[in-house]
Amino acid sequence: MSYVLGIDLGTSSLKGILMNEAGDLITTKSAEYKIDTPKQGYSEQRPEYWVVALEAVLTGLSVEVSDFGQNLAGISFSGQMHSLVVLDENNTPVYPAILWNDVRTSKQCAEITDKLGSRLLEITKNIALEGFTLPKILWLQENKPDVWARVKKIMLPKDYLSLWLTGNTYTEYSDAAGTLLLDIEKREWSKEIAETFNIDLSILPELTESTGQTGLIKAEIAERYKLSKAVKVFAGGADNAAAALGVGLINEEVGLISMGTSGVVSAYEPKIADYKGKLHFFDHTVPGAYYSMGVTLAAGNSLNWYKETFGKGLSFNELLSEVYTVAPGSEGLLFTPYIVGERTPHFDSKIRGSFVGISAHHEQRHFSRAVLEGITFSLRDSKDIMESTKGKKFKQLISVGGGAQNPDIMQMQADIFNAEMIRLTVEQGPGLGACMIAAYGCGFYDTLEEVTKAFVHYKEATFTPKPANVARYEKVYQIWKKAYQATAELSHELVDFNEEG
Numbered sequence: 001m002s003y004v005l006g007i008d009l010g011t012s013s014l015k016g017i018l019m020n021e022a023g024d025l026i027t028t029k030s031a032e033y034k035i036d037t038p039k040q041g042y043s044e045q046r047p048e049y050w051v052v053a054l055e056a057v058l059t060g061l062s063v064e065v066s067d068f069g070q071n072l073a074g075i076s077f078s079g080q081m082h083s084l085v086v087l088d089e090n091n092t093p094v095y096p097a098i099l100w101n102d103v104r105t106s107k108q109c110a111e112i113t114d115k116l117g118s119r120l121l122e123i124t125k126n127i128a129l130e131g132f133t134l135p136k137i138l139w140l141q142e143n144k145p146d147v148w149a150r151v152k153k154i155m156l157p158k159d160y161l162s163l164w165l166t167g168n169t170y171t172e173y174s175d176a177a178g179t180l181l182l183d184i185e186k187r188e189w190s191k192e193i194a195e196t197f198n199i200d201l202s203i204l205p206e207l208t209e210s211t212g213q214t215g216l217i218k219a220e221i222a223e224r225y226k227l228s229k230a231v232k233v234f235a236g237g238a239d240n241a242a243a244a245l246g247v248g249l250i251n252e253e254v255g256l257i258s259m260g261t262s263g264v265v266s267a268y269e270p271k272i273a274d275y276k277g278k279l280h281f282f283d284h285t286v287p288g289a290y291y292s293m294g295v296t297l298a299a300g301n302s303l304n305w306y307k308e309t310f311g312k313g314l315s316f317n318e319l320l321s322e323v324y325t326v327a328p329g330s331e332g333l334l335f336t337p338y339i340v341g342e343r344t345p346h347f348d349s350k351i352r353g354s355f356v357g358i359s360a361h362h363e364q365r366h367f368s369r370a371v372l373e374g375i376t377f378s379l380r381d382s383k384d385i386m387e388s389t390k391g392k393k394f395k396q397l398i399s400v401g402g403g404a405q406n407p408d409i410m411q412m413q414a415d416i417f418n419a420e421m422i423r424l425t426v427e428q429g430p431g432l433g434a435c436m437i438a439a440y441g442c443g444f445y446d447t448l449e450e451v452t453k454a455f456v457h458y459k460e461a462t463f464t465p466k467p468a469n470v471a472r473y474e475k476v477y478q479i480w481k482k483a484y485q486a487t488a489e490l491s492h493e494l495v496d497f498n499e500e501g
């Protein structure tokens, strides 16, 4: 039986998930990399890190799976969104990729809003936020003109891996939508936006569907991994769009929660909707469909920060082992996960995190629970906006991302969202979506619905809301919601104070 490989280029690691054409999991492999923070607010990765990780994953797969080279038929991707990759005429990176969680571009966002006014929302269906790609381009133009002068092509992270494998430069609609350069209705790069900011249209890669083939694996790479077939490479999707496919978000019945480095709440959208910028609105990996989403900038990232700072050397399981002993509400301790600023519902790059209500009786287990609750409350903010604008409540939510591995987090999500939480049998939503794109692209199925039936399976055991916890969380969430306003001015002053040096 043929194999398909889904590559999820995450923010903290690259995960490869190998499945057969019938939708059975063969194995997974992953390789971590670092985020460089040369200055506060900066977040960068060298595209070379991703290639090293991809090679480690391919090597691992070819060692573990004896017929990997013989049976691999197709590869596709899911990738961290918005991060800017800039290449010269030889397709060599000329600057580190500026990542989606980098907040250096507030000035450029103001400039975009100022110059485009309402046209930005009309054309892209989104507003200017630090994480998106266009402000990063403007930052390079203004601050590194010598680098910008050498840029002959820009792309998104996963497209760089596709280029490395095939030699061809493409992107697809789901990632293009997160650049602020795509005209969503016309499905083409916006000439108006590109001209306004002196961006030559020739540096933007050709657009294809997520399921579009970008090429075949180059001969020298095929030889290295002893690939005997001509392995087809498909464009893939932005990680949240690929995850949406991977969890079966191909209709409006269910919603998606992801606790990866970022936290995301998303919903399927059959046609273009106007959320007036309150939620992001992007193309799906399903051709012609869309999805809306709200983003907590630091979900897993807050937990990582907490672990590195206060639980160094502990595993996640060790760190969180006593969380269940603390009652919902962490006995009056609150945490806001704004450690790198926030997106939804507070578009604020200068807000910072806080613990509120620390008292002498709090122990580490209270802080651990408060961190998890703060992350989940922030996701609830997005979920509530989505439900109130759509006028309907999600009864079931599919939960993915690293956080979904922990049963206490899952129960907390059920109680805070007051919804049944479901997990996938294959734990990696975005990578699974990438495998599905490859399976469809290879022609193993006629429709994405058929691929979904074969590949997407939910675990039988679900997490259901406990009424007493729901009631308690409802009260504490109302208090937690006030923490943003209560700390905003202080945070802004502190950020300014710190920047002055």
Ligand SMILES: Nc1ncnc2c1ncn2[C@@H]1O[C@H](COP(=O)(O)OP(=O)(O)O)[C@@H](O)[C@H]1O
Binding pocket: 009, 010, 011, 012, 013, 259, 260, 261, 262, 299, 300, 301, 303, 304, 316, 317, 400, 401, 402, 403, 404, 405, 406, 409
């Ligand atoms: N066992 C675990 N329990 C709870 N959280 C976890 C666990 N393992 C990973 N995580 C969280 O999940 C995050 C990684 O999720 P992942 O979906 O792999 O992220 P990304 O795609 O951004 O690289 C980590 O930042 C961490 O906070």
Ligand SMILES: O=C(CO)[C@@H](O)[C@H](O)COP(=O)(O)O
Binding pocket: 010, 011, 012, 079, 080, 081, 082, 100, 101, 131, 239, 240, 260, 261, 262, 263, 264, 280, 295
């Ligand atoms: O910026 C966004 C979405 O707008 C992030 O969701 C990135 O796409 C990174 O995702 P993870 O690495 O957390 O999966």
